[in-house]
Amino acid sequence: MNIKSVLAASTAVMLAGPVMAEPTVEVLHWWTSGSEAQSVAVLQEQFKAEGGTWTDMPVAGGGGDAAMTALRARVLSGNAPTAVQLKGPAIQEWYEETGLADISAVAEENNWADVLPAQIAEHMKCEGQWCAAPVNVHRVNWLWGNKQILDDNGIEMPTTWDEFNAAAEKLQAAGITPLAHGGQSWQDATIFETVVLGLGGPEFFQKALIDLDPEALNSDTMKQVFDEMRIIRGYVDDNFSGRDWNLATAMVMNGEAAFQIMGDWAKGEFLAAGKEPGTDFVCAQTPGTGFLYNVDSFAFFELDGEEKQQGQALLAKLIMGPEFQKTFNLNKGSIPARTDIALDDFDSCAVESNKAMTAGAQNGSLLPSFAHGMALRGAQAGAITDVVTAHFNSDMSSDDAVQQLVDAVANSM
Numbered sequence: 253m254n255i256k257s258v259l260a261a262s263t264a265v266m267l268a269g270p271v272m273a274e275p276t277v278e279v280l281h282w283w284t285s286g287s288e289a290q291s292v293a294v295l296q297e298q299f300k301a302e303g304g305t306w307t308d309m310p311v312a313g314g315g316g317d318a319a320m321t322a323l324r325a326r327v328l329s330g331n332a333p334t335a336v337q338l339k340g341p342a343i344q345e346w347y348e349e350t351g352l353a354d355i356s357a358v359a360e361e362n363n364w365a366d367v368l369p370a371q372i373a374e375h376m377k378c379e380g381q382w383c384a385a386p387v388n389v390h391r392v393n394w395l396w397g398n399k400q401i402l403d404d405n406g407i408e409m410p411t412t413w414d415e416f417n418a419a420a421e422k423l424q425a426a427g428i429t430p431l432a433h434g435g436q437s438w439q440d441a442t443i444f445e446t447v448v449l450g451l452g453g454p455e456f457f458q459k460a461l462i463d464l465d466p467e468a469l470n471s472d473t474m475k476q477v478f479d480e481m482r483i484i485r486g487y488v489d490d491n492f493s494g495r496d497w498n499l500a501t502a503m504v505m506n507g508e509a510a511f512q513i514m515g516d517w518a519k520g521e522f523l524a525a526g527k528e529p530g531t532d533f534v535c536a537q538t539p540g541t542g543f544l545y546n547v548d549s550f551a552f553f554e555l556d557g558e559e560k561q562q563g564q565a566l567l568a569k570l571i572m573g574p575e576f577q578k579t580f581n582l583n584k585g586s587i588p589a590r591t592d593i594a595l596d597d598f599d600s601c602a603v604e605s606n607k608a609m610t611a612g613a614q615n616g617s618l619l620p621s622f623a624h625g626m627a628l629r630g631a632q633a634g635a636i637t638d639v640v641t642a643h644f645n646s647d648m649s650s651d652d653a654v655q656q657l658v659d660a661v662a663n664s665m
C-alpha cells in the first residue's frame with residue numbers, strides 16, 4: 253500500500269467514527285419447503301436491512317430430525333452456529349449441556365413477558381433467564397381436505413374417527429386415495445398424537461404423552477389408538493414411504509388424495525400455491541377437541557466475538573418484532589406468538605386456530621405436541637416415536653404395540 257492509500261484508508265475510518273462490530277449470524281434451521289423458505293427469508297431480509305450479515309444453514313428434512321443431527325455434529329466439533337431453530341424441552345436440554353446465551357436484556361427491553369402467553373414464555377426460559385425467542389404458534393391437530401373431492405363425493409369434514417373411517421372407505425370405493433401421508437417417523441407420530449387426543453381426549457393425552465403415566469400407556473384406550481392407526485395405514489397410497497410432508501400436501505392440492513393430517517405449516521404450502529381456504533381446501537380440527545401446540549423458536553449459543561453477540565441480540569429482537577411476527581406467520585401458516593397482533597389479514601383457519609387456542613387455555617385442552625418436540629425430552633419422545641413407526645410399518649398387533657410402548661418408555665427414563 254502506498255502512503256496515499258494508507259492516508260485515504262485512515263481518513264475513511266475517521267469519517268466512519270468508532271468502528272462498530274457488524275452484527276453477524278449463522279442460522280441453522282430446517283425450513284426448506286416453498287412456504288417455509290419464503291417465511292425465513294422475511295427474517296433474513298429484516299436482518300440484512302439492519303446492517304447484519306446472515307449466513308444461512310438450512311438442513312432439509314421436515315420436523316427437524318436431520319437439523320438436530322447436524323447441530324450436534326457442529327457443537328461436538330467445537331463450531332456451534334450463532335443461532336439455531338430449537339424448541340420445547342430441547343431448549344433446556346441444550347442449556348444444561350452446553351449453556352445458551354442469556355437474551356434477557358433484549359426480552360426485558362422489549363417487554364416480552366407482557367405480550368406472550370405465560371405457557372409459551374415458560375418454554376423460552378432456562379433457570380429463570382430468557383434463552384429462546386418464539387416466532388409462532390402452529391396447531392398440529394389439523395385435517396386438510398380437497399374441497400372439490402369432498403363435494404363431488406358428498407363428504408363433510410369428519411368430526412369423529414368413525415366418520416373419518418367412513419369417509420375414507422367411501423373415497424377408496426370411488427378409487428381415490430383417502431389420505432396423503434409421508435412415511436417418515438415424525439409424520440407417523442403426528443398422526444398418532446392426533447388419534448391419541450381424539451380417541452382419548454385432552455386428559456388422556458396429558459396422562460399418556462406428557463406425564464407418561466404407565467396406566468394410560470397400558471390402557472384399552474391406547475390399544476384402540478393403535479387399532480385406528482392400523483386402519484389409517486390402509487388409507488395411504490403405496491408410495492407413501494419416505495415422502496416429504498409438503499409433497500403429501502401437494503397431493504391434496506392437486507386432487508391426488510382427499511385428506512392430509514398435518515400441522516398448519518401445510519396451510520403455508522396451500523397459500524403459497526395461491527389456494528384459498530373454503531374454496532380450494534378446507535381445514536378442520538382432527539376428530540376430537542383440544543389444541544396441540546407447536547411453537548417454533550430460536551436459541552443462541554454462548555460465543556465469543558462482538559459481531560456474533562450483536563447478531564444474536566439483533567436476531568432475537570427482530571424475531572419478536574410485531575412486523576416480523578405478522579408477515580412471517582402469514583407465510584408460515586401459523587399464528588403469531590405475540591398476543592397483541594391483529595389477525596385481520598389472516599385467513600379463516602388462522603382465526604379458528606386462535607379461537608381454539610384461547611378456548612384451550614381456558615379449559616385445559618391447550619397441550620404441547622409430543623410429535624413436534626414440545627412435550628417430552630428427546631429420549632422419551634424418541635422411544636415413543638420408534639414404537640409408533642414400527643407398528644405403522646409392520647403387521648404388529650395393537651396388543652404388542654402397547655406392550656412395546658410401555659417397555660420403551662420405561663427403558664428411556
Ligand code: GAL
Nearest residue numbers: 313314315316517546548624
Ligand atoms: C415442525 C416445525 C414447523 C414445520 C414442520 C415441517 O417441526 O415446527 O415449523 O417446519 O416441522 O418441517
